[in-house]
Amino acid sequence: MDPRTDDVAVEHFMDWLRDAHAMEQQAETMLTSMARRLENYPDLKLRIEQHLEETRQQARLLATCIERRGGDTSSLKDLVGKAVAMGQGLSGMFATDEVVKGAMFSYAFEHLEIAAYRNLIGAARTVGDTETQQVCERILAEEEAMADWLERHQDSIAARYLELSRVPGAQAKR
Numbered sequence: 001m002d003p004r005t006d007d008v009a010v011e012h013f014m015d016w017l018r019d020a021h022a023m024e025q026q027a028e029t030m031l032t033s034m035a036r037r038l039e040n041y042p043d044l045k046l047r048i049e050q051h052l053e054e055t056r057q058q059a060r061l062l063a064t065c066i067e068r069r070g071g072d073t074s075s076l077k078d079l080v081g082k083a084v085a086m087g088q089g090l091s092g093m094f095a096t097d098e099v100v101k102g103a104m105f106s107y108a109f110e111h112l113e114i115a116a117y118r119n120l121i122g123a124a125r126t127v128g129d130t131e132t133q134q135v136c137e138r139i140l141a142e143e144e145a146m147a148d149w150l151e152r153h154q155d156s157i158a159a160r161y162l163e164l165s166r167v168p169g170a171q172a173k174r
């Protein structure tokens with residue numbers, strides 16, 4: 001038996017990789033529904049579409065890391081994550097300030113991702129998986145860039161929402 005297969009750090013590392021994969025699938029569902037619904041916020045829509053592409057690639061990269069380490073990605077968590085994301089997407093649609101709540105939630109979600117990849121980078125270093133460490137560093141940079149974009153645009157999104165809300169017949173919420 002490979003002495004590393006029962007190493008507790010290796011097991012946690014695999015769990016965290018799977019969690020991250022589920023998180024990216026959840027992100028893909030949420031970003032897809034946000035991008036599809038946005039009409040009057042073209043900059044936000046474009047940035048979300050860019051990050052959606054990054055997110056799909058992140059999920060693929062993680063799956064590759066998981067499989068290289070001998071794990072599989074067809075977990076129950078992925079399905080649960082998708083269902084949760086669907087619920088979040090649906091609840092957001094009923095908010096009268098959908099775009100504002102969506103931007104807020106996205107900002108929080110990016111920081112959840114940032115924290116997850118920092119954990120993974122530390123764990124990858126611990127177990128000596130340089131390739132996965134590099135993948136997670138690359139993904140971390142994309143999450144930080146998205147969080148930074150949202151941070152810089154949050155006030156203008158809220159201001160535009162309030163402006164459009166004053167215009168009769170305008171679709172301010174998305």
Ligand code: MG
Nearest residue numbers: 027055058113
């Ligand atoms: Mg991500």
Ligand code: FE
Nearest residue numbers: 110113143146
């Ligand atoms: Fe992200």
